[in-house]
Each structure stands twice: as structure tokens, then as C-alpha cells.
Amino acid sequence: MLNTARINLRLFWDxxxxxxxxxxxxxxxxxxxxxKVFGPLVYMLFFVxxxxxxxxxxxxxxxxxxNAIQMCAWxxxxxxxxxxxxxxxxxxxxxxxGAPANRLIVFLGRAFIHVIDGYLGxxxxxxxxxxxxxxxxxxxxxxxLALVVLITTISTSGLGMLLGCLSLxxxxxxxxxxxxxxxxxxxxxxxxxxxxFPGWMQSISxxxxxxxxxxxxxxxxxxxxxxxxxxxxxTEFLFGLIYIALGYVLFRWxxxxxxxxxxxxxx
Amino acid sequence: xxxxQVDHLRRVFTTNVGRFRRESKEVVAVDDVSFAVGDGELxxxxxxxxxxxxxxxxxxxxxxxxxxGSARVGGFDVEHESQKISSTIGFIFGGERGLYWRLSGIDxxxxxxxxxxxxxxxxxxxxxxxxxxxGLKDRGNEKxxxxxRGMKQRLHIARALIHDPQILxxxxxxxxxxxxxxxxxxxxxxNLQAEKKTILLTTHYMFEADMLCQRIxxxxxxxxxxxxxxxxLKKLVLDLSVIEVEVFGVQxxxxxxxxKQKFVDNVSxxxxxxxxxxxxxxxxxxxxxxxxxxIFDGRRVGKVTSREPTLEDAYVRLVGGDA
Numbered sequence: 001m002l003n004t005a006r007i008n009l010r011l012f013w014d015x016x017x018x019x020x021x022x023x024x025x026x027x028x029x030x031x032x033x034x035x036k037v038f039g040p041l042v043y044m045l046f047f048v049x050x051x052x053x054x055x056x057x058x059x060x061x062x063x064x065x066x067n068a069i070q071m072c073a074w075x076x077x078x079x080x081x082x083x084x085x086x087x088x089x090x091x092x093x094x095x096x097x098g099a100p101a102n103r104l105i106v107f108l109g110r111a112f113i114h115v116i117d118g119y120l121g122x123x124x125x126x127x128x129x130x131x132x133x134x135x136x137x138x139x140x141x142x143x144x145l146a147l148v149v150l151i152t153t154i155s156t157s158g159l160g161m162l163l164g165c166l167s168l169x170x171x172x173x174x175x176x177x178x179x180x181x182x183x184x185x186x187x188x189x190x191x192x193x194x195x196x197f198p199g200w201m202q203s204i205s206x207x208x209x210x211x212x213x214x215x216x217x218x219x220x221x222x223x224x225x226x227x228x229x230x231x232x233x234x235t236e237f238l239f240g241l242i243y244i245a246l247g248y249v250l251f252r253w254x255x256x257x258x259x260x261x262x263x264x265x266x267x
Numbered sequence: 268x269x270x271x272q273v274d275h276l277r278r279v280f281t282t283n284v285g286r287f288r289r290e291s292k293e294v295v296a297v298d299d300v301s302f303a304v305g306d307g308e309l310x311x312x313x314x315x316x317x318x319x320x321x322x323x324x325x326x327x328x329x330x331x332x333x334x335x336g337s338a339r340v341g342g343f344d345v346e347h348e349s350q351k352i353s354s355t356i357g358f359i360f361g362g363e364r365g366l367y368w369r370l371s372g373i374d375x376x377x378x379x380x381x382x383x384x385x386x387x388x389x390x391x392x393x394x395x396x397x398x399x400x401x402g403l404k405d406r407g408n409e410k411x412x413x414x415x416r417g418m419k420q421r422l423h424i425a426r427a428l429i430h431d432p433q434i435l436x437x438x439x440x441x442x443x444x445x446x447x448x449x450x451x452x453x454x455x456x457x458n459l460q461a462e463k464k465t466i467l468l469t470t471h472y473m474f475e476a477d478m479l480c481q482r483i484x485x486x487x488x489x490x491x492x493x494x495x496x497x498x499x500l501k502k503l504v505l506d507l508s509v510i511e512v513e514v515f516g517v518q519x520x521x522x523x524x525x526x527k528q529k530f531v532d533n534v535s536x537x538x539x540x541x542x543x544x545x546x547x548x549x550x551x552x553x554x555x556x557x558x559x560x561x562i563f564d565g566r567r568v569g570k571v572t573s574r575e576p577t578l579e580d581a582y583v584r585l586v587g588g589d590a
Contacts, residue, residue, distance in 0.1 A: 007384045014381040022369045091364025094330050095426070099382035100353040106382070260332050262280055262325075 008105045015109030019083045020117075022090075040071055040121060044128045051191050064135045065221055066190030068125030069152055069214050075118035076156035077163060077181050083110040084164030084251075085173050093168075094264050097255050107251050108244075110164070111157050118153040139223035148220055151233050152213025155240025156184075159209050161247035168254050189214055209243060212236040268342055270434050270465035271304035271327065276336035277489075278322050296322040298489030299336070307463040309456075311480030313470060315586055319489040320469040321360065324438045327467070328358045341434055354383070357427030361439035363419045368412040372403055372422050375411060376429055383430035390429070397425035401455055417448025424455055434465045441475060453479060473579035483578075487586040497578050504576035504584055507532055508552035510559060512545040513569030525562055530555050535583050542569060548580055 024032055044067050051063035084107075087093040096106065126145075129135035137145075163180055167173040185191070187201065188210035194202055205211045213236045216229040226233075258264040278297040283289045297319040304310040314320050325331035327340055329349035338345045341355040359365070367375050373394055380390035398407045401421035411419060420440060427435060437456065441449040449472075456479055459466060470476055476483050477497045484494040493500060517536065525547065526534050533548040549555045553573040560568070 010387060011381040011384075014378050018367070018370060018374055018378045021374070022367045090367055091362075092367060094325075094360070095365055095379070096382060098328055098330055098353055098358060099379070100350055100384060101382040259330060262278075262322075262331050264330055 008102055011101055012105045012109040012112065015106055016112035019086065019110050020079075020113035022086060023079065023082055036117075036121070037124065040074075040124050041128050041132075043067065043071070044125055044133065047191055048129075048133050060129075060133050061135055061221065062193075062218065063191060064126075064129035064133050065218050066188075066214050068122055068129050069149065069217050070185060070188065070190040070210065071121040071125040072118035072149070072153040072156050073160075073181055073184050073210065075114040075121055076153060076160040077184070078160075078177055079114035079117060080111045080157055080160035081164040081167050081173060081177050083114065084161070085167040088168050091265065093258075097259070097264065103252060103255070104248060107161065107248055111161050114160070115153055115157045118157060119149060122149045122153065135221075137221060140221045141225060144226045144229075145217065145220045147226065148213060148216045148229070148233060151237045151240070152210060152217070155209035155213065155236050155243065158240040158243030158247065159184075162243050162250065163247075165247050165250040165254060168251075184208060184210055187211065207239075209236065209239050212239075268306075269303040269339075270306045270308070270341060271302075271310075271467060272339045273300055273302050273323075273327070274337050276300045276323065276326060276338055277334050278319075278326060278331065279334045295489055297326070297333075300486065300489070300491055301336075302484050302491060302494055304465060304467055307465055309460045309466045309468060309479055309481050311468050311470065311476040311483040312486055313473070313476050313483050313582060314486035315471060318486045318586075320486055321438055323486070324358065324360075324436050324467065324469060328356060328436050329353060354430070355432055356434045356436060357430065357432040358436035359420075359423040359427045359438065359440055361420070361442035363416055366411050366419060366422060366426070369410060371408050371410055372398065372414070372425075373407040375422065376407075376425060379426050379429050385430050393429060393431070394425075397428055400428075400458065401425045402451060415448070417444045417451065420444060420448070421452060421455065424452070428459075432464075435459065435467070437466060437468045439469055439471070441470065441472065449475075473577065473582055477578040485582060485585050492585050493581075500581045501576065501578055503581045504548065506550055507548045507576050507580065507584075508550070508555075509574050509576050509580055510547045510549060510553070510556060511570075511572050511574065512547065512559065512563075513542055513571070514545050514563075515542050515567045515569070517543050517545060521562070521566075525559070528558070528562070530558060533584050533587065546580070546583070548576070548584060 047067045048060050048063040052060050087096055126135065130137065163176060167176060170176065187205045187208055189205060194205045194211060197205060212232040216232040216236065219229050276297055277299055280294045280296055282292050282294060284292055300319065300323055312320050312323065322331065326333050326345060327338055329345050329352050332346055340352045343351045345352060367378070376394045376397065377390065385393065398404045401424050403418060403421060403425070406418065411422065414422065424440065441452050444452060453475060456466065456468065468480060480497060482494065482496055483500060484491050522534060522536065525531055530549050530551045531547055532550065535546045537544045547559060556571060556573065
């Protein structure tokens, strides 16, 4: 029992670290750091300044919080999808599926570093918001905000894991990723209040991760305590778990179907 | 108990054709294949492209579910006990893909060691040993994307051995390698044979099968057409001699004409740059050369030689067509 746990922990860690390295090792360290630090800055500036101009408001906190939390979708959607689908493109999938490794551990391992990466991305978004865009956190419980960001990053990564499995079945990985990422940008309410959406759009918003996380983040920054957003947070977390579970079921279904139909190497 | 036992294995693929009015089409990749491989045996599966070699290996390595028939590997059923089989086998498919190119050779082996539940302490000793075995000792820290094709294929062998499996499936391991790379890889396979591993090797290089395999099954159109030792298979063509004719731009009609001659048993053509080597199997030996030359009727012909038949000639007789 203990030995199995140790083996799986090792598999989880190696899968997490090595799949992440495999994804980004083509970048020089300086390019990697620049993409992680300055990319989010440009992104934040664009949406926050656009939002401020469009609304005529001098208070940018609505846009700063929304877009800072949305930052986790970069790693959660793009990173995780590419990590999972990378096996398809590298031709390593038959060797992964031919091994006795626990599939759930393999599956979760691919997402782990991206969750951390996404979390740091949000932290950086808030950093730019505080230093350059005037975000005020004086009323904010920082541990509560940290928890909001963690749960939202996990739930958004859950959607990424589901998409990663979908991407095993399509050549159009980037098309799917782009559609979902920009869909989130619209529907999760990073830049427009979800309450102003027509009913059918709100239905979509609340079926997605991130929406409730952004709302909870705004409330916490405004001074709410954790108990006031516990409903939003627990539902956000539940949605994350549902997406992860769906992704895992799809991952296993894909393996079974590929072995049945002989499509394991079809790209 | 045999290490590998295959009974009437069959695999049919269903493909859809047409964009709007999609129609299903069935392709029989493996029709009816049965054979057994003993413990520690190096068994060859020989056949032309599309004969069903890779499909057979995929079913035996649990990557493909058979349509019908059964197979046991290491005593376990390929369809219902795939998890148990995966711990006891190693496999490689020819070509460069199947490795994490942006990771080093060592990191690739480290990850596959985790996938196969190899203890870290064991992996730490085994990885340098395997890199040495496949001649990559000094290149293990380099990213795989900088490896030559031969190096990648040797790393594949190391990957397949990371958990020290007793049974190995090597599907065309030397395909696309230069002669030196292929020779090095064959040496590795020889060493594995010396370690008493059970190996199923697929190839369409006759000399490779002749050199390495204790027994060979020739597969064609999804069926085993012969199964014996290389020596016994060669006896299939003891009644024949082989005449090789160097020709330039031989036409199909001429080939057909040669095939129809009574003294010709089989003809195959191999392209070599601007010329072709026509290999004619005949029971009349070198006596057939004048009659053969008469068919060329003044066309440009290069060197003409007569020789004893080889395993390749036996193979050509069994599967026919171009080798």
C-alpha cells in the first residue's frame, strides 16, 4: 500500500515536472521569463485601459481583478492542453498507454505544474494591478484572496484537462483552445459584469469555471470575508472537480476507443 | 509454457470514406495468424509492407484489441489481462517518434522508469547501464532532438528495457538507419539474445532475419505462409538458382514477358539509382542465361551473374512480387 503510494507519487512528480520541461524547454530562460512576466503586463494594460476608457470610470479595480484572475486560464487552458496533447504529437501515447502506470496519476500529473504556473500568473497580474494600475488591497483579506485564486486556478485547470482530452481526438487543438480561452474572457465576466448579460449568456457563464471565482475575488478585494463568498467558492470548486472527472473519464474512454479502433497513433 | 502463444488472431479495421455520404469499408489487416514463441527465443516475423506485421505486434503489446482469436503473452491474455502484460514486456516501433524530443535521453528514461514503476534507486543504476548498452553513454544529457535517427532508435531500445522485461517486441527497429547504425543496433539485439530475452523481431530485411532469428514466420496478406528456421526456409528454394541481371529502365511489359517463360519461377526487381537489378529464380541455373538475354532483344543490359539462393529468394518465392 505504502509502496504503491510512493510509486504513484514518483510518477505524479516526474510526469508533472518533465511534461512541463518538455513543453517549454525550447525557450531560452530569458525568453521564458519575459513571456511569463511581460506578457501578462501587456495583457492587463490592454484590457484595463480599454475598460476604463469604455466606461469612463477612474476606478480600474473591476477590470484589474477580473483580468488578473483570468490570467490563470493561460496556463489552465493552453498549458494543460498542450501537455496532454503533446503525447499525441510526439508519438509517445502508445508507450504511455502500453505502460502499467496509473492513468489517473498520469492525467493529474500533467496538470500539476500548470496549476502552480497559473497561480503565479494571477499573483503577477495582481502585482501589476497594484503597482501600475492603482489597485487597493487595504480592505482585503490576503489569505482569503489566496484561497479564491487557488480554487479558481484549479477549477479552470479542470476545464483545461477536459479540453486536453478532447484535443487528443482532433487536429485543431489551437482552434479549440483559442475559442475556449476567448469564450472564457467574454462569459466569465472579467471585463463585463455577468449580471448585464442576457439570460442565455448567463446560463453559459455559470456553467463555466472562473465566473464565480472572479465574483468571489471582487468581493474579497472589496472587503468581504470568506464566509460571504463560501457559496461561490464551493460551487466553483465543485465545477472544477466535475470538469476534472469528465476529463479523466474522457481520457480513459479515448484509450479504450483508440485500442478498439486502432486510432492510437492517428494525429 | 510458451512466452508468446498466438491462436487464429484476426484484426479487421473499419474505415469511413466520403465526406457527406460516409460509407464504411472493412480492411482485413491480420486474417488468421497462429504461432508460438518459446522462452528465450529470437523469433522473426517477416513480410512485405502491409502484410500485417505491425498490427500483429500491436495486438500482442495490448495496444490494439483483436477482432477475434486469442493471444497470450507471458501467460496472460492480451485482451483481458493487458495490465499484467504491460509490466512484463518492452516494445519499440521503428522510426524516430515516441520519445520526448525536448527532454534529454536520461530524462526520457527517467520518465519511462516512473511509468513502469521502477524503483528510483534501481533506475539510477539501470539508466547508465542501458545508455552504455546502446552506445549513448556520453550523450545521455543531450536533448533527444539533437540525436541522429540511429541514436533515437537506440534510445528506444534502452527505453524498452528500462524495467528489464523478459519479453521484447521490436517492430522494424533498423528501418531507415544507415548501414553502420543498423549494424550497431543488430549488435545490441544480439546482446539481448545472449541475455536470454524472448524477442519477437519484425523486419523486411532478409539478411537481418537470417543473421538474428532462430525461427522465422513469413506473413503475407495477414496470413502466415511459412514458419521454420532460416536454414529450413532456404531449402524451399534448393531446386532453384538465381540469375541477377543489371538493367536500365526495364518496362512492365518486359517483366511480364519474363514471368511467363516456362523456365522462370519468379522475378523481382530492385531499384538502385538509375538502374534496376532483376532477380530471376529458375531451376535451370546459368543455362537459362542465353534464353533470358534473348528476351531483352538488344536492350541495354549490364552485369549478369548467377548465384545460389538465399533466404531472400525463399521469401520472394513465398510472397512473390517485388522484394
